[in-house]
Structure formats: structure tokens, C-alpha cells
Amino acid sequence: LKLYDLDISGNCHKVRLFLSILGKEPELVPVDFMGGEHKRPPITDLNPFGELPILVDGDVVIRDSQVILIYLARKFNATGWLPIEAEEMARVLEWLAVAENEIARGPNDARLAQRFDYKLDAEAAREKSDRVLTIMDAHLADNEWLALGRATLADIACYPYLAVASEGGVNVSSYPHVSAWMKRVEALPGFVPMPAG
């Protein structure tokens, strides 16, 4: 397994985190994101959308962090992390959609604006962050894990951008149930944090 990677990307972190939990050691290929290497061949030959991470597994190339998580769960038959029964699968994937939408347009955009000077509306992103964190906090008041009665891909996909949300001026610690859930994720066997960057 080869992972085209950016150490400070939450989307890359979620894949490294799941691989570590599965006990797999990928070959990491660091991509010079700030230098725009992902927007040029040979990276765009692997992913025409020019985004990271990209997983290469022999002849198979997979793009999109959420899809890579699903691919790995299916390849290694990790049905505990992603069941294939209709309702249970949907419960997990609903939170992958939250990671891809509300968390991406909230905490991730706020961090891109504040830490990396992207031309994004940081204030609007922080408001979106508060909306998704409010919903998550209410949900986690009654649930130990996001999707099912155990840790699943839902927790792995939603964790990384919340763990670095303070870099966007988003205060996760004011959401006690989210904070307690994050500690549970950090206690999972195989957990690895994002490298300090």
C-alpha cells in the first residue's frame, strides 16, 4: 500500500489513522502541497481532481479520503468498522457524509483560512462549525460512538479536523460530549495523532 500524503492534512490523517488501527504500514509518499505538486502530473495522472490523499494498492488507485476508508474496510473485511447490512452501513456512511460536508465546510475551512491563509470566510466557517458541533454534542450525549454501539469508520472520519479545530479558532472544548468522545477515539488501540506541524 502506497499513500500519497500530506502530514498536516486531516483527510490524510484519517487514512493513516485507520491503517494504523488495522495494523498496516503503508509506504508514505509526501507530496509538496504548498508547491502545488498535487495539481501537476504525475499526481494528476493518479487523481485528475488534484487532491490528496491517494491510495495506490498494486494496480488499484483510489482517490477521496472517505472512499479510501471504505475501500480499506472492504479489502480487509473489516465489517466491524463498516458493516454491509443496509441500515448499519447507512448509519456509518451518514457520518462520513458529515465529515465530507459539514466538518469540511466548518472546522476545516476555518483552519484553512486562519492557519493557511486560504481566501475563505473564516467567520462563516466558524458559525458552521458551531452548528455541526451542537448537533454532534447532542447526539454524543446519548451515544458513546457516532454511528453504532462501537467505534466505526464514522468516528475515524469525523475525528481529525475536530482535533485541529483550534487552529481555525473553533473551540471544541466547549462541547463536553464531543470532547469526551474525542478522548475515547484517542484511546483506541492503534490510535496515532496528526504529527505536530
Add this chain to the structure above:
Amino acid sequence: LKLYDLDISGNCHKVRLFLSILGKEPELVPVDFMGGEHKRPPITDLNPFGELPILVDGDVVIRDSQVILIYLARKFNATGWLPIEAEEMARVLEWLAVAENEIARGPNDARLAQRFDYKLDAEAAREKSDRVLTIMDAHLADNEWLALGRATLADIACYPYLAVASEGGVNVSSYPHVSAWMKRVEALPGFVPMPAG
């Protein structure tokens, strides 16, 4: 099956389209979107994110159009539309991610701005539309269908917002391979268009 629905929503259309292809007739519950009914109980009790469509199947409530497509494919064991083998599943889901990201932020946002007066940057959305359509056109020059050698959920998820892209000032007809693929989708048994609205 009960579908909380908005007739002019591409996200709702993709669910109605797949249900029709599967030969299922849901009970449609129209939601007064312009009146903000989806942002209040009882709709927010079904989906705290306040978005449509929402599928109710007995006791099971599923939110997010892409996740609903996956739920229906699993429930009705429609592995032709969504295989569960790792690589084939990933191939389909990569395009669901495009529907949820690039098509949502491109043609969908352009339509929301131009037809529905949302405060969005229509010009930026049209530029994003051209980027995703350029990638899709190159891909469809060599492939009859988006993900596999047959129609899958990928085609159903990506079609609806492209079919109404002109309402956002996006000219899909200048992408010949995308246009030809759209005609193939429209010829699928069970195809239903978005109602004229």
C-alpha cells in the same frame, strides 16, 4: 418507503430516479422548502441537519441523498448498481463523492445562485462546473458509464444536477461526451426526469 421530498431538488431527484429504476413506488411527502419547513420540527426530528431528502423505511430513518442511494442498493441487494467487492465499490463511491463535492459546489451552486437567488458566487460556481465537466468529459470519452462497464449508482448520483445545469448558466452541451452519457442515462429502463418546475 416514505420520501420527504422537494420536486425541484436534484438530490431528491436522484433518489426518486433510483427508486423508479428499482420498480419501487415511495410515498412522497412534499416539504415546503421555501417556507423553511425542513429547518423546523418535525422534519428536524428526522434529520437534525435540516436537509432533504429523508427516507423513512418503517423504523429506519436515513438522511443524505448519497447515503439513501447506498441504503436502497443494500436493502434490495442491488449489487449490480453498487457492488460490495472493495475495488468495484470504491469505483462507484468515488463518483458519489464527486456528486457530493464537485457537482454540488459547481452546477448545483450556480443554479442556486441564478435560479433561486442564493447568496453564492455564481461565477466561481460556473468555473468549478467547467473544471468538473472537463474531467468528466475526458473520462467519458473512453468510458460508456462513469464507474464500471455498466450503469451504477455513480451515474444516477451525478446525473440530476447536470440535467438542470443550464438553470445556473452552465452549458453542458459543450461537453460532447458528457452529453452523450446523459442520453444513455435517460434511456435507462425506469428513468424519470425531474418534474418541470
